[in-house]
Amino acid sequence: MAELEQMIPLVWGKTSQGLADTIFCRWTQGFVFSDSESTALEQFEGGPCAVIAPVQAFLLKKLFTCEKSTWRQSQEEEQKNLLCHALCEILEMICSDQSESYCLATWQRENPVEETTTISESSAESSHQEEQSSALAVEEFGFERFHALIHKRAYANFSDFKDAVWNHHAMWANKFGVLLFLYSVILTKGIENIKNEIEDSAEPLIDPVYGHGSQSLINLLLTGFAVSNVWDGDRECSGMSKCEFDLPYSNVE
Numbered sequence: 001m002a003e004l005e006q007m008i009p010l011v012w013g014k015t016s017q018g019l020a021d022t023i024f025c026r027w028t029q030g031f032v033f034s035d036s037e038s039t040a041l042e043q044f045e046g047g048p049c050a051v052i053a054p055v056q057a058f059l060l061k062k063l064f065t066c067e068k069s070t071w072r073q074s075q076e077e078e079q080k081n082l083l084c085h086a087l088c089e090i091l092e093m094i095c096s097d098q099s100e101s102y103c104l105a106t107w108q109r110e111n112p113v114e115e116t117t118t119i120s121e122s123s124a125e126s127s128h129q130e131e132q133s134s135a136l137a138v139e140e141f142g143f144e145r146f147h148a149l150i151h152k153r154a155y156a157n158f159s160d161f162k163d164a165v166w167n168h169h170a171m172w173a174n175k176f177g178v179l180l181f182l183y184s185v186i187l188t189k190g191i192e193n194i195k196n197e198i199e200d201s202a203e204p205l206i207d208p209v210y211g212h213g214s215q216s217l218i219n220l221l222l223t224g225f226a227v228s229n230v231w232d233g234d235r236e237c238s239g240m241s242k243c244e245f246d247l248p249y250s251n252v253e
């Protein structure tokens with residue numbers, strides 16, 4: 001499907017076929033809470049902090065605004081609710097007026113007879129069975145294998161979408177949770193909408209050489225706009241207003 005062909009270059013660059021396995025592997029982790037700090041998300045390799053850090057920020061925002069006396073101590077069910085709430089808030093924020101629907105990138109169950117190599121769509125009425133923890137650990141997935149098993153689910157309203165995020169909690173915590181959330185953000189925001197906001201459309205969201213996330217990716221998750229620079233209101237510089245600068249603009253409250 002066309003979305004997959006457009007999404008891979010947007011995320012990994014046009015030379016993604018030559019992407020080093022080490023770069024992709026560094027991004028293959030889920031949202032995992034620390035054993036020593038129960039409200040802190042862990043990062044195992046360099047790179048995915050561009051996604052994990054914004055999610056951590058929204059998680060702490062929710063934590064600090066709820067009625068909880070000991071915020072540094074959270075049980076497993078509390079961790080689940082905090083994480084899913086943070087993911088939902090980000091996805092709701094980035095859903096622009098031009099977005100057709102809320103979308104999740106999930107795993108498509110393999111057909112033992114015939115494998116599919118495209119993203120397929122399903123309606124909100126599709127089964128929302130929660131992925132088992134062992135499903136992603138059966139074998140080591142490479143770059144191509146990972147993208148061959150992605151499934152797109154579309155939801156017309158936020159209520160059904162929110163339920164789906166909670167139902168897929170095990171998927172977010174598992175091996176490819178960070179990437180599947182990133183792809184969910186891209187599908188919900190809209191590939192063309194993101195391209196129109198990025199200053200340099202040739203710059204991928206993930207650097208194919210060093211593996212770090214771009215500033216556009218971080219700003220997308222923090223503000224809902226995939227811009228390279230963020231201003232707090234109108235600014236004037238040497239008599240020139242923001243309209244005279246050929247730069248992306250986002251007004252942050």
